[in-house]
Amino acid sequence: MFSAEAKVDPAHGRAVESALAALGEALGHKLVTSQAVREQHANITTYLPNEAPDGVVFAESVADVQATLAVCRDHRLPVIPFGTGTSLEGHVNAPRGGISLDLSRMNRILAIHGEDLDCVIEPGVTRKRLNEDLRDQGLFFPIDPGADASIGGMASTRASGTNAVRYGTMKDNVLALKVVLPNGDLITTSRRAKKTSAGYDLTRLFIGAEGTLGVITELTLRLYGIPEAITAGVCPFPTIGDACNAVIETIQSGIPVARIELLDEVQVRASNAYAKLSLAETPHLFLEFHGTHAGAREQAERFAEIAAAHSGGAFAWADKPEDRTRLWQARHDAYWSVLPLRPGAKAVATDVCVPLSRLADCVMETKRDIEASGLIAPIVGHVGDGNFHTTLMVDVDDPADMAKAKAFMSRMVERALAMDGTCTGEHGVGQGKMKYLSAEHGAETLDAMRALKRAFDPLDIMNPGKIVTI
Numbered sequence: 001m002f003s004a005e006a007k008v009d010p011a012h013g014r015a016v017e018s019a020l021a022a023l024g025e026a027l028g029h030k031l032v033t034s035q036a037v038r039e040q041h042a043n044i045t046t047y048l049p050n051e052a053p054d055g056v057v058f059a060e061s062v063a064d065v066q067a068t069l070a071v072c073r074d075h076r077l078p079v080i081p082f083g084t085g086t087s088l089e090g091h092v093n094a095p096r097g098g099i100s101l102d103l104s105r106m107n108r109i110l111a112i113h114g115e116d117l118d119c120v121i122e123p124g125v126t127r128k129r130l131n132e133d134l135r136d137q138g139l140f141f142p143i144d145p146g147a148d149a150s151i152g153g154m155a156s157t158r159a160s161g162t163n164a165v166r167y168g169t170m171k172d173n174v175l176a177l178k179v180v181l182p183n184g185d186l187i188t189t190s191r192r193a194k195k196t197s198a199g200y201d202l203t204r205l206f207i208g209a210e211g212t213l214g215v216i217t218e219l220t221l222r223l224y225g226i227p228e229a230i231t232a233g234v235c236p237f238p239t240i241g242d243a244c245n246a247v248i249e250t251i252q253s254g255i256p257v258a259r260i261e262l263l264d265e266v267q268v269r270a271s272n273a274y275a276k277l278s279l280a281e282t283p284h285l286f287l288e289f290h291g292t293h294a295g296a297r298e299q300a301e302r303f304a305e306i307a308a309a310h311s312g313g314a315f316a317w318a319d320k321p322e323d324r325t326r327l328w329q330a331r332h333d334a335y336w337s338v339l340p341l342r343p344g345a346k347a348v349a350t351d352v353c354v355p356l357s358r359l360a361d362c363v364m365e366t367k368r369d370i371e372a373s374g375l376i377a378p379i380v381g382h383v384g385d386g387n388f389h390t391t392l393m394v395d396v397d398d399p400a401d402m403a404k405a406k407a408f409m410s411r412m413v414e415r416a417l418a419m420d421g422t423c424t425g426e427h428g429v430g431q432g433k434m435k436y437l438s439a440e441h442g443a444e445t446l447d448a449m450r451a452l453k454r455a456f457d458p459l460d461i462m463n464p465g466k467i468v469t470i
Helices: 004-008 010-030 035-040 062-074 127-135 151-156 202-206 240-252 265-275 293-309 321-332 356-373 399-418 434-441 443-456
Strands: 055-058 079-082 099-102 109-113 118-121 174-180 186-188 215-222 229-236 259-263 284-291 316-318 346-353 379-382 387-394
Touching: 010 055, 010 062, 035 055, 062 079, 062 099, 062 174, 062 215, 079 151, 079 215, 109 127, 118 127, 127 151, 151 215, 174 202, 229 293, 229 321, 240 259, 240 284, 240 293, 240 356, 259 265, 259 321, 265 321, 265 379, 284 293, 284 321, 316 321, 346 399, 356 379, 356 387, 356 399, 387 399, 399 434, 434 443
Parallel strands: 055 099, 079 099
Antiparallel strands: 109 118, 118 215, 174 186, 174 215, 229 284, 229 316, 259 284, 259 379, 346 387, 379 387
């Protein structure tokens, strides 16, 4: 039943046993300790090993969250907040055992203020569910990381996605949070006003904290009106460099593109087979324009002119909603579409982000690195803001194959940092990218992060072993 640490350390094992008994008394059936459920609440989406918690609490209220933290605080037991488990860097692993705090049952939409363009929700609400509820009011929430993630998890990892080039990331679209701190206090970080100068920006402190400082129990989100017209399409390019340079000029020219996604020829081939598309097997840009009918059409026409100047082919339109949905579903299914490229291998996704002016350089150098290494690693990217991903097909049970993949990922990060970029544009740090933070931020900045961690979580029970260690 217990974690590896509990099996090695008898004292820890007794603490776990005592904590589970106390949680069972306080929360009853909301505590589950079966091995299958515990393993489902650890990392299952990448190469990092599955490190299961000692138990899972399915919280249904703020009181449940506070009760869980109280017991875990008394027994010095880690707490790992859990949304839907779609994160990619081992965020939900339990390297020291502890309790996975599953917030999926806290899934109420508490208020929609259409006149103010905001809403208040619990953290377990997923992005698709939220937009289904908003559609009848002519509103939508734009952050779209692909997976049907929970909004609480998206805030915790500072998610972004395909719409970020126009609408920003989670840090731009969360107005306020309610958070339970490790000491049990429930705090409200801000109000519904669209801006404030009142004190420290605690809202943004918790966005991207990955559950290491507290547990988000409520979010106030910025909403947008559904555009009058949405125009989408695809454009082929002879080389990945031509596609990237078209992106750079499009953004620099001020075209308010809503989505601009890059797929290299390997990803296009995989998407053709998986989604029954018939695109030419060359690099493509997938685009979407929002606005009035005339405005969206004008944006698309201006892009087509830029694309032609960079050897782009004919821009294929997708005006009908069903055609747009099929197009973007193919993009969102990129992770699954690459699995047949190497049967038996596991898809290991990683990302970096660079200033837009260095996008073409970084992508082309990464492409050459992939080819020189003999890897199967399609490239996709939210390239309008300089963020791109590779999905490496790796035999995770083969040490030599894993060593080659890890060396490539390190070179990819080093390349991005050398171009004044970041080791992760949206996947987050978790366990997988902790080793890069010193090179990106420096020792003094990491010390400041540790000071924050100690101030909020002196017992180090909140998702320990992620971002920074203390």
